[in-house]
Amino acid sequence: MFRPRAWLVAVAVLCGACSAAEPAAPPAPEPARPAAVTPPPAKAAFDYQLGGAYPPAAGVQVVSRDHAAPPAPGLYNICYVNAFQAQPGAESEWGDLVLRDANGELVIDEEWHEALLDLRTPAKRERVAAKAGGWIDDCAAKGYRAIEPDNYDSYTRSHGLLTAEDAQAFVRLLSTHAHEKGLAIAQKNTAELAGRREANGLDFAVVEECGEQDNCGEYTAAFGDHVIVIEYTDAGLADACDRWGGSVSIVRRDRDVVPAGAPGHVRETC
Numbered sequence: 247m248f249r250p251r252a253w254l255v256a257v258a259v260l261c262g263a264c265s266a267a268e269p270a271a272p273p274a275p276e277p278a279r280p281a282a283v284t285p286p287p288a289k290a291a292f293d294y295q296l297g298g299a300y301p302p303a304a305g306v307q308v309v310s311r312d313h314a315a316p317p318a319p320g321l322y323n324i325c326y327v328n329a330f331q332a333q334p335g336a337e338s339e340w341g342d343l344v345l346r347d348a349n350g351e352l353v354i355d356e357e358w359h360e361a362l363l364d365l366r367t368p369a370k371r372e373r374v375a376a377k378a379g380g381w382i383d384d385c386a387a388k389g390y391r392a393i394e395p396d397n398y399d400s401y402t403r404s405h406g407l408l409t410a411e412d413a414q415a416f417v418r419l420l421s422t423h424a425h426e427k428g429l430a431i432a433q434k435n436t437a438e439l440a441g442r443r444e445a446n447g448l449d450f451a452v453v454e455e456c457g458e459q460d461n462c463g464e465y466t467a468a469f470g471d472h473v474i475v476i477e478y479t480d481a482g483l484a485d486a487c488d489r490w491g492g493s494v495s496i497v498r499r500d501r502d503v504v505p506a507g508a509p510g511h512v513r514e515t516c
Contacts, residue, residue: 285430285450286322286392288471292495293513296326297503303513308474308495310394310452313381317389324432324452325385329378329420330397330413331360343374345407355403362400365412375419382423392430394452395420399436410439414446421447433469437461440468450474457486457496466494487516 286292290307299315309317310324317323337344337352345353345362352361365371378395385393398417401408413436424431430449433440440451450472456462457477465473473494477483483498490496500512 282428283425283430283449284391285472286324286474286495288495289493290322290495291515292474292497294476294497294499294503295505298505298508300505300507303506310474313385313390313393322392323390324392324394325382325388325390325429326394326396327378327381327385328360328397329374329381329395330365330400330416331355331358331362334359337361340374340377343370345404347405347407353404353407355397355400360397362404362408365401365408365416368415371412371416371419375416375423378420379423382420382427382429386427386429390429392432392449393420393424394432394434396434398434398439414439414442417446417448432474433465437464440465443468452476454478455482457484457489458482460485462486462490462494466490483514483516491516 286308291305292308293302293306295309295311295315299311299318302309302318302321306321308322308324310326311317313325313327317325332340332344340363343364345364347353354361363374365374382393395417398413401410401413421431425447431447432450432452433443433448434452435454439446451465451469452474453462453465454476455478456465456475458479458481462473462475471494475486475490475494475496477486477496477498478501483496486496496516498512498514500510502510504511506513
């Protein structure tokens with residue numbers, strides 16, 4: 247869930263207060279995948295460039311960059327979007343789509359100082375997806391091959407206001423739109439929902455610190471070798487490489503994912 251950028255709780259409420267008088271949505275069908283949609287090549291050399299774009303090292307085949315950046319020429323490019331939370335200071339851009347508790351206070355992801363988005367009703371999910379869909383359109387127009395929507399697990403930080411079902415209903419909207427644009431879509435972290443990847447239309451996984459947390463197997467069980475692992479410590483890299491090296495894509499980056507040549511830059515592989 248790491249997003250370093252310079253431009254970069256809640257009180258539980260009764261179930262009946264969580265949604266207004268909007269009707270429940272019917273069960274969503276599994277999103278269709280057009281034949282043109284393909285995930286990143288399995289086991290490929292990978293670089294995570296969210297903190298700033300730079301020329302990838304020799305041999306790198308897959309790169310993930312922020313949606314504001316151009317893709318790396320000649321490579322498979324993944325487009326990062328912060329789909330489930332508002333950027334710090336951007337809450338007003340979302341109006342009534344930011345999540346508030348029973349006292350009207352913003353529900354905040356304290357680690358990243360980002361307001362969660364309100365995905366509790368079908369109408370609000372559609373409105374959030376419409377804005378995120380604009381970013382997906384931009385990614386496709388720039389030549390990206392896939393999207394990486396971050397904070398799929400934001401419901402776990404909502405103090406009970408959002409549910410796993412809310413998150414999945416929303417990610418299905420994103421996957422449908424991405425596939426319509428010919429883009430693959432990643433599941434970001436959220437091991438507890440990996441087993442639902444087919445129903446939610448998710449094509450591959452981008453996972454942070456599963457070596458450190460010793461849970462890479464939860465993702466490979468669902469996605470096979472279409473898993474990209476980012477570690478931020480020597481120990482995490484060593485564990486991931488010892489157990490999963492040669493089976494999935496693995497890279498270690500510095501926590502600020504700064505560009506090559508900047509102080510603190512780290513990029514290591516197995």
